[in-house]
Amino acid sequence: MTVSTKYLLTGSLWTIGAFGSGQAIRIITSVILARLLAPELFGIMLIVSSLRAGIEFLSDVGIFQSVIHNRNSNHPEFYNTAWTLGVVRSFMIWLIALAITAPVATFYESSVLIFVLPATAFNVVLVGFTSISRILARKRFQIAKLNLFDLVGSVISSAFSILLAWLSPTVWALVFSGLISSGLTMIGSYFLLPDVKQQFYLRKQFVWEIFHYGKWIFLASTIFFLSTNFDRLYLPKVIPLDLLGVYGIASSISGLLSTLVMQLGQDVLFPFITAHSHVPRPELRAAVAVSRAKFLLVAALCFSFFVATADLGVRVLYDARYQAATWMLPVLFVGSWFSMIAHLNESKLLGLGAPFYNAFGNIFKFLFMLIGLPLSVQSYGLLGGITVIALADLSRYIPSFFGLRREQFSFGKQDVIFTLAVFFMTALWEWLRNKVGLGTSFESLPVA
Numbered sequence: 191m192t193v194s195t196k197y198l199l200t201g202s203l204w205t206i207g208a209f210g211s212g213q214a215i216r217i218i219t220s221v222i223l224a225r226l227l228a229p230e231l232f233g234i235m236l237i238v239s240s241l242r243a244g245i246e247f248l249s250d251v252g253i254f255q256s257v258i259h260n261r262n263s264n265h266p267e268f269y270n271t272a273w274t275l276g277v278v279r280s281f282m283i284w285l286i287a288l289a290i291t292a293p294v295a296t297f298y299e300s301s302v303l304i305f306v307l308p309a310t311a312f313n314v315v316l317v318g319f320t321s322i323s324r325i326l327a328r329k330r331f332q333i334a335k336l337n338l339f340d341l342v343g344s345v346i347s348s349a350f351s352i353l354l355a356w357l358s359p360t361v362w363a364l365v366f367s368g369l370i371s372s373g374l375t376m377i378g379s380y381f382l383l384p385d386v387k388q389q390f391y392l393r394k395q396f397v398w399e400i401f402h403y404g405k406w407i408f409l410a411s412t413i414f415f416l417s418t419n420f421d422r423l424y425l426p427k428v429i430p431l432d433l434l435g436v437y438g439i440a441s442s443i444s445g446l447l448s449t450l451v452m453q454l455g456q457d458v459l460f461p462f463i464t465a466h467s468h469v470p471r472p473e474l475r476a477a478v479a480v481s482r483a484k485f486l487l488v489a490a491l492c493f494s495f496f497v498a499t500a501d502l503g504v505r506v507l508y509d510a511r512y513q514a515a516t517w518m519l520p521v522l523f524v525g526s527w528f529s530m531i532a533h534l535n536e537s538k539l540l541g542l543g544a545p546f547y548n549a550f551g552n553i554f555k556f557l558f559m560l561i562g563l564p565l566s567v568q569s570y571g572l573l574g575g576i577t578v579i580a581l582a583d584l585s586r587y588i589p590s591f592f593g594l595r596r597e598q599f600s601f602g603k604q605d606v607i608f609t610l611a612v613f614f615m616t617a618l619w620e621w622l623r624n625k626v627g628l629g630t631s632f633e634s635l636p637v638a
Contacts, residue, residue, distance in 0.1 A: 212344040219348040220439060221507045226355040227363070229511050232435030233426070235364050237298060238310045240422035241290070245283045246314060247415030253279075255540060256400040257325045264326065270391035272400060273322045277390070280318020287311030298426055302361065309365050316372035321379035323386045332383075339382055347371035413552035417586065420559045421579050428567055433514060437576075440515040443500065444522035447492060448529040463541025471598040482534070482601060486608040489530065494612050497523040498619035501631045517634040518576055525580025527612050531605050532583050535590035538599055547593030555586035573636050 224232075253272050262268040288308050295303040327336040350370045354363035380388070426434055463474070500523060501516035508515065536548045559582050566574035587605075594600040620630045 212341050215344050215348050217443070219351055220442070222352050223355050223364075224439065224508055224512055226352075226359050228359075228432070229435035230431035231361045231364065232438050233431035233433075234300065234302060234306060234361050234435075235310075236422055236434060236438035237300075237426050238303065238307050240419045241294060241307065242283075242287065242311050242314065244415050244419060244423075245286050245290075245311070247411040252403055252411075252545075253400060254325055255545070256403045257322065258329050259403060259540075259543070260396075260399060262396070262399075263329055266387070267391060267393050268396045269322045269326060269386065270389055271393050271396040272325075273388050274390050274392055275397065275400065276322075277318045280315045283314045283318075284308075284311050287314075300431075306361060306365055310368060313368055313372045316369070316376050320376045321382065321386060321388055323383035324379050326383055326386060330383075335382065339378065343371065343375050343378070346374055413549055413556055417552045417555035417559060417582070420556065421563060421575070424563055425567075425572075425575070429572060432511070433572070436512050436514045437518060437572075439508075439512065440518040440522060443515075444496075444519055444526050445529070447489065447496070448526040448533060463538055475599050475601075478538075479601065479604070483604055483608075486531075486604060487611075490527075490608045490611045490615060493523060493527050493530075494615035494619055497616045498623055498631050501634065502628070517573070517632075517636060520631040521573075521576050521580050521635075524616075525583060527609065528581070528583035528587060531609070532587040532590060534601075535587065535594055539590060539593050539597070542597050542599065544593060544597060547589050550589040550593075551586040554589060555582050558582050558585040571636065 253276050257263045257269060257272050260268060263272075288311075291304055291307045294307060295301055324336065324339075327333075327339075347367065347370075351363065351367040354367050357363070422438075425437065429437075463478075497520050500519040504513065504515045504519065532551065536551065539545060539547050559578065562578040562582075563575050566578045570577075591600065591602055591605075595602070620632075624630055
């Protein structure tokens, strides 16, 4: 049986192109917003977005993954059942957000959270009403249409963010721009796939199938939130809001490439593996191996370059209030490499129907963060904490590696080779930079 990798190539190119364009827009928007808004406003939104994400992950029953994985997902009864469950879940999330608002505001000693958290959490309701077409487009491999849709959404969202921040340089500019963006995305999604007609509907068989498949997704999502957001929930208690806002921006920039890989995994690799899960593993692995190696080579070049140069961009684009990001970025970019290869592994495991390894990976990362982050911050300050954050995804990689070995779909040698290549190329970029008189990207580290 022949496995065609044409979808992997075309889907990846469309995703990379659209994602790159969207992220360029977001970076430009971030720079403009940083000129208009104070750093502590980004700190407030970092807390709010992390709490909102937490409630979402803690109630994740694998609806998205079930639509991709289930063979009945194109049947109106199935996708309307999935959509209905999503709507109900979104209202539950919003009500939980309302219930925790007062305790959260007291815990972080910030009265503005009493108003900002409920307003921001209403985004979840708008997302809940978004058409299931966005997920079915992935299932049907309509990546070009989906990416163009997301790109247009990024442009509109950025325009509203800048306009509102210019009119009202307060935290409400960020809140209302998010609501407007979610609302427009919800409306536009109903025009994405004309044959998909949404209506409230529940069929017991499909509800059971979604929850049965999603039981491991629920555990994985719960632990994923704790492992990826523990820093954003812990740091507000030990550092000022303005420094937290700078960290949030640095974290977002350093996570761009790993976020791209996560999107590639969701939009391309996960559906591809799912569609070919019946193919013998050696044949499927061989089909993926070459494309994966080429991608990792390009990714290694990009990661190493950004580690060595990201601080220069911060010095040029951001004002004095945000310069602490110059030393945060090189460290965080190193960690993003481990995050990227972990995402690649987890997408393959989802496609193979083995999401429980992802849950164990996130348990490992959460325990690493739970123990390491407070100890490192107490002993070595924020630099120690960010170093732990950067290394955390290495612990998450371990269970996924063993899971893929058991599934006969491991690429461990590739991962080792290209990880060594990242460090070698980073050293080369740093040497070249130092030779032209720009020093190194690690010179600004706050080492006593």
